[in-house]
Amino acid sequence: MKLYLNGHGYHFECENLCRLFFTYSPVRRVEAPGETPSENAEPYAEAVINEASHGYIYEVKCIYGGKRVSREEAHPEQSEYALTRMLYEVFAEITGNLPKWGMLTGIHPVKLLGQYENKLGEAEAKKIFTDDFFVSGEKYALAKRTLDVQKPYTKTKENDFSLYVGIPFCPSRCSYCSFISQSTEQAKKLVKPYFDLLLLEIEKTAELTKALGLRLISVYIGGGTPTTLSAAELSALCEKIFASFDMSTCTEFTVEAGRADTITPEKMSAMKAAGVTRISINPQSMSDNVLRAIGRNHTADDVRAAFDMATKAGFTNINADLIVGLPEDTFAGFSETLRETISLGASNITVHSLALKRSASLIEEKLDISSHKDSSLAAEMVNFSIEALTNAGFEPYYMYRQSRMAGNLENTGWAKNGDICAYNTYTMDESSTVIACGAGGVSKLKDPYTDRLERVFNFKYPKEYIDRNTEILERKERIRGLYEQFRKRIY
Template identity: 60%
Template sequence: MLLKMTGHSYRFECENLCRVFFPYSPVRVAEGTEPGPGEPWAEAAMEEGGAGWAYAVRASDGERELSRTFTAPERDEYHMTRLLFDALSELTGIRPAWGMLTGVHPVKLLRQHVERLGPGAGTEDFREKWLVSEARTELAGRVLRAQRQAVEELRPDDYSLYVGIPFCPTRCAYCSFISQDMAHAKKAVEPYLELLDLELERAAKIVGELGLRLISVYIGGGTPTTLSAEQLSKLCGRIRATFPMEHCREFTVEAGRPDTLTMEKLLALKGAGVGRISINPQTMSDRVLENIGRRHTAQDVVEGFGLAHRAGFTDINADLIVGLPGDSPEGFEETLEQVLGLSPTNITVHSLAIKRSAELVTDEGALSLHKRPEAAARMMDHAIVRLTKAGFEPYYLYRQTRMAGNLENTGWSRPGSACRYNIYTMDESGTVIACGAGGVTKLKDPYSQDLKRVFNFKYPFEYISRHREILERKDGIKEIYEQFRQRLY
């Protein structure tokens, strides 16, 4: 898709809106260029005149063309993007459930509306301004209410710790995460863990000097249980020995792939004080598992849950994905019933998001369901109804680009089992100190809406070769926190 802009610099917002309506047509932004044969295009222009600012949009789906205009006394990003949204929606006939919203954190935005106007008026303002459907406004409101206690109990000196293990047994076809399969990265694991120990020590020293309080630990990936039982025990023990844990309310490890689970590993985690794990089927269809490159079966998932229960784990999350290649609404409904029968306390329902680095991005056959938004929406709507009936509540929600049906990812939990780390990182309401390859430290100013990020290098080999730079970046955390605290005086 070709996007032309004149008289403004709202490229990010306009480009993302174009992706909502044409997710499989790469957006190129260029002036003085004509669209190719049958290529969708849009022009978004602003011009100052005697009566204020004139906004104009022309758009085409490659066959039909339409135009929209608007005049306002002020220059405003919202007017420009709203006009473009209206034009593209009329042109395509698409009415996105999340309306104009293209950002990752809709619940965070809803919270701002509610804090400014109150629950009723704030929710209505959110829905009307951003053109969000009633169903998705209700879902966001349920998440906001479910998060309230966890967010209100945050203290200015609280933080969560994220530890990244960027290794997997194999790479799933839909995956765009920073991970290496063990066939290519086995020799890097021990050097990686040794350097991770050094980063954990540096992080613990800094948060100790700042007087911060650890309230949540989350070891993610990748697939942390790709490590051996001995490596897992040592890593968890290192965290407990390095960070004061007296205020820590939860310790989570993503067990993820059931083909990595053994009783020895689960007992090592349990013995190290881990209270919450994830076992992620994604689907309970063996055919769909094969389509996405998973080297396990639905029976392996059942056996993995059985092992975890026998090891003493009672708080288990299961991830499912809407829109997988070869799946159907009926198949997804069967998957959900089977997973509910395994008695998880949390179920996270993801919409398939295929990024450029995923293998599926070049497979038109695999993308067939992903390109049927009505099928993905039917699956997600069923999940909302069924999980609500089963006694689960939505407690965190986030969105990504190129999601099936332009929908969302939602974490559901039984009462009392919500993962606070997920709330704090997805809602960006609390500080998260991240260690390991691909980790993003989010430093939340407790006295304002300000959020600062500190990035680690993405890939394991880069993490190893440039580790000194990562330690230097960690030193910047203290300076940022001191800037936050200066605002008190």
């Protein structure tokens, strides 16, 4: 899609709105107006603000499918909301599509709803969501339900923090993945030096957080696939964390086991013995056909066996990630996947809507993504999951959105019997500090006295992480400086 913008700085939001309606047509900003496409050519849009004698004239237009829709409005001042609302209305009219989340393009809709409720009350917050942002009644209800369930868990203390540890290796690369993870086959040589430096970073982080008087409340080992490590390495990693930090205040320790093809009884027992309280086994689908299509090297039977190993090792809090919109999937296939995942005994089930990043090989290889493009099928699957999980006693407790998701829907984490993952609520609500170790890790420091969030980045790739490890440790020192700044402001 070609997009001409002029007279304002609201480029990011305008581009996001284009992606909402024209998901499969990459947005290209053009410098000159009026690049009118011929029929069947890519869509074209303009969003312009011109100064006038008593304020501003807003002009928005779109040409698509042989039609042309435009709007013109006068406003006393420049307003991002007014311009994007006009663009939304023009796109909705020309495509005949009314997105379920209306014009919301941000990734934290529940956090946003909570902010409006705190500031303006429940009724006004609802009105803003449904009347101003055009969010559908069903999505408002889901966001509200999630907010109410997660509220008690997001009340943390000012010196609380969570630890994230990243293992950026996977047994093979899934075709929809845009994560930095490398297959262990490709990266065999890197695993050992990476692991040794990671233990060092954990040790240094513990020294730093101790000096700052921070209190560890949850640990999350994610990836990639942490269970690409051996049972001995998993034990060593957990032992390093227990030996380095004061764990007496830590109530949750998750390891994302992820792929069934990496899970063994030895690894399960090692994690259980080391003090892990919660694991994830992520089938994504229980259809072998779909698993093959997305490049996973395991079958649904392997997932069943992994659940059995986890239960035998004594795990009761097990999460399972599922994805709506995968190639080759059908409504019947997805509903069977969900039914079986519930009956396998998962206490957390996270229903994702597939987000297609341009780097993922799913697009590059031009696999069949019709189930992703069929937004009514994706919506049907998500609606089924809401009903089935509710009937099975699950409650939604965290949610986030991404761009280019199937049906422009959402990812929702569900839990039963209050068995939630507090770490997920901290990250999605951005209500508490997370300090990250490992490649691709981003520490997010929550200023306890304001809403500000400061970020400190580690290098993305394992090779960079290894080669420039001294810089990583130096960057960690920034955390000390930032906490000192937060605290200075109140004394």
